[in-house]
Amino acid sequence: xxxxxxxxxxDVFTALSRVQDPDLHKDLVTLNMIRDxxxxxxxxxxxxxxxxxxxxxxxxxxxxxxxxVMSIDGVSKVEIRMDSSVPSxxxxxxxxxxxxxxxxxxxxxxxxxxxxTVAVNIAVVLAQxxxxxxxxxxxxxxxxxxxxxxxxxxxxxxxxxxxxxxAHGVKVMSIGFLVKPDQPLxxxxxxxxxAIRQFLTDVDWGxxxxxxxxxPPGTGDAAxxxxxxxxxxxxxxxxxxxQVSLDDARRSLEMFRQLDVxxxxxxxxxxxxxxxxxxxxxxxxxxGGQKLAEAAGVSFIGSxxxxxxxxxxxxxxxxxxxxxxESNVSQAxxxxxxxxxxxxxxxxxxxxNFIPINIVG
Ligand SMILES: Nc1ncnc2c1ncn2[C@@H]1O[C@H](COP(=O)(O)OP(=O)(O)O)[C@@H](O)[C@H]1O
Ligand SMILES: [Mg+2]
Numbered sequence: 001x002x003x004x005x006x007x008x009x010x011d012v013f014t015a016l017s018r019v020q021d022p023d024l025h026k027d028l029v030t031l032n033m034i035r036d037x038x039x040x041x042x043x044x045x046x047x048x049x050x051x052x053x054x055x056x057x058x059x060x061x062x063x064x065x066x067x068x069v070m071s072i073d074g075v076s077k078v079e080i081r082m083d084s085s086v087p088s089x090x091x092x093x094x095x096x097x098x099x100x101x102x103x104x105x106x107x108x109x110x111x112x113x114x115x116x117t118v119a120v121n122i123a124v125v126l127a128q129x130x131x132x133x134x135x136x137x138x139x140x141x142x143x144x145x146x147x148x149x150x151x152x153x154x155x156x157x158x159x160x161x162x163x164x165x166x167a168h169g170v171k172v173m174s175i176g177f178l179v180k181p182d183q184p185l186x187x188x189x190x191x192x193x194x195a196i197r198q199f200l201t202d203v204d205w206g207x208x209x210x211x212x213x214x215x216p217p218g219t220g221d222a223a224x225x226x227x228x229x230x231x232x233x234x235x236x237x238x239x240x241x242x243q244v245s246l247d248d249a250r251r252s253l254e255m256f257r258q259l260d261v262x263x264x265x266x267x268x269x270x271x272x273x274x275x276x277x278x279x280x281x282x283x284x285x286x287x288g289g290q291k292l293a294e295a296a297g298v299s300f301i302g303s304x305x306x307x308x309x310x311x312x313x314x315x316x317x318x319x320x321x322x323x324x325x326e327s328n329v330s331q332a333x334x335x336x337x338x339x340x341x342x343x344x345x346x347x348x349x350x351x352x353n354f355i356p357i358n359i360v361g
Contacts, residue, residue, distance in 0.1 A: 005074030007039050012046070015068040021050075022057050023342045024349050028065060031349070035083075042076040044069050051345035052209075053084040053130035056338035086131060086209040086344075096200055099207040100134070102233040102344050105226060105261065109248020111142060111217040114269035114304070115238045117314055118333070119214040120148045121321045125337035127169035128321075131209040134164065134171040136199055138226065139216045140192055143176030150317020153177065161204040168322060173203050192216075196225040210344075218248070219255040227259040233344055234264040236301065241268055241288035253296050264343050265299030266292055267336060273306045274328055280305075299343075302336040305329055 017029040028034055028048065037046040048065060050058060062080055069078045086101050106122075108115040119135060127133040137145035146152060149172050151165040164171035175195055205211070216222050226232065235256040239249035249266065256263050268289025272280040283306060293300035307329040313320035321330045 007042065007044065007072060007074045009037055009039060011072050012037060012039065012044055012069055015072050016065060019061065019064045019068050021061060023055075023346055024051070026349070028061070036081075042074055043079070044072075044075055044077070045079040045081075047081040047083050050082065050084040051348060052086050052341040054126050054338050054341035055084065055345070056335075056342060058082060084130065096230050098200060098205070098230060100205065100211045100230065101207075101209050103211045103213060103226075103230050104264070104340065104344075105213045105215055105223065105232055105235040105256075106238060107215045107223065107235055107252045107256070108217050108238045109245060109250070109252050113217075113238050113240050113245060114310075115139075115217065116142070116144055116148060116214050117310055117320075118236070118238050118267055118269060118304070118336075119212050120145060120314070121319050121330075121333040122337045122340060123170045123210075123212045124168050124319045124321050125334050126210050126341060129338075129341070131341075132207055133169070134173070134205050134208045134211040136211060136213045137172070137174035137176060138192070138196055138199070138222045139214050140175055140179070140222070141216050143174045143179070144314075145172060145174045145214055146176050147317060148314045148319065158204065162198075162202055163204055167317070168319065171205060171208070173199055173205075175199075192222055193225040196222060197229055200229050210341075219251050223255055223259060223261075227261055232259075232261045233347065234262045234340075236264050236267055236340065238267045238269055239289050239292060240270055240284045241282070241303075242285040243288065245284070246288045246292045249292055250296065253292075253298065262347065263296075263298045264340055265301040266290075266296075267301045268303040270306045271303035301339055302332055304332045304336070 013029050016034055017027045019028050021031055033049050035047045035049055062082055066078050066080060069075055106115055106119040123133050123135040137143050149167040151167045151172055154165050154177050155163045164173045237249050237252050239245050266289045270284055272282050275281055290300045305328050307327055309324045309327055310320045310329055313323045321333050324330055
């Protein structure tokens with residue numbers, strides 16, 4: 001009878017060392033993801049600690065781990081808790097010491113391509129997955145994150161520190177809270193460097209797994225100030241599919257390169273419009289984002305279709321991933337968010353030195 005066989009932890013670790021994290025290409029034991037192993041009789045309990053709560057392969061990993069342990073002789077029940085702990089990429093370059101694990105810059109060559117929309121929705125998706133997320137609006141030309149997140153003012157400062165606003169589980173700070181809408185750009189420009197430093201030093205963000213930064217369009221000072229203030233885990237470029245937008249996007253890619261910021265890749269927005277009969281209409285051309293990514297040697301992260309619910313959501317302070325989660329745009333945004341979370345986990349693993357655990361057996 002199988003329940004007379006005594007199960008031991010070596011058997012369990014050996015079984016789990018055959019389960020790979022498909023993104024990180026290493027097994028769960030080597031990745032030190034297995035914690036709190038308990039064995040009582042024929043029951044095995046443990047926790048799998050993933051590198052991001054937004055892991056797109058969470059269920060697959062859980063299923064494979066369960067299957068591996070169930071196939072050990074003598075095991076009749078497996079209980080798995082799924083947890084996560086987001087690592088930082090260890091690229092700290094002696095900049096500001098902040099409890100922010102990963103800062104991600106969202107850039108575009110020009111305005112109006114959906115940069116803020118992408119930043120807002122990624123932030124909300126990551127927060128919904130259980131991560132601690134901040135969203136910093138550094139776009140002096142159009143600080144519209146507050147509108148898109150449905151917040152109009154900051155809470156009162158506490159102990160001389162600014163507190164971010166909070167909406168949809170995301171901490172929000174915007175240059176829009178500090179400058180008046182009618183203030184001329186000539187004043188805003190020089191303020192930006194100081195403002196970016198202050199956003200990081202004088203704002204009580206608390207601990208964050210991810211800070212998304214909505215940069216002003218074009219190449220410029222904001223990105224430089226940001227890169228000089230904290231280590232950026234990576235940058236994302238948002239573009240439309242057409243050539244003019246791509247030329248500008250290309251310059252933003254070069255800007256990240258010059259600042260030594262790793263590039264996560266290109267997101268193409270407003271790629272097509274889905275007509276009621278299911279056919280796709282390419283409004284701004286087709287495939288440009290992919291071509292740009294290929295030409296620049298960076299990843300293509302995904303395309304987002306056009307959908308009027310995006311604008312409605314943006315104007316009403318209810319991001320589309322919350323107002324119509326089932327829509328084609330939301331599905332695209334969710335996939336893109338998870339892909340970015342996975343890329344951050346991969347960068348973290350490659351940046352640190354994993355010490356493989358040797359399994360006897
Ligand atoms: N995929 C989309 N489908 C429909 N409207 C969109 C889409 N992406 C962005 N928009 C709308 O386009 C306008 C510009 O987007 P926004 O995110 O503000 O661009 P940016 O920050 O690059 O200036 C907004 O009104 C927004 O709601
Ligand atoms: Mg914007």
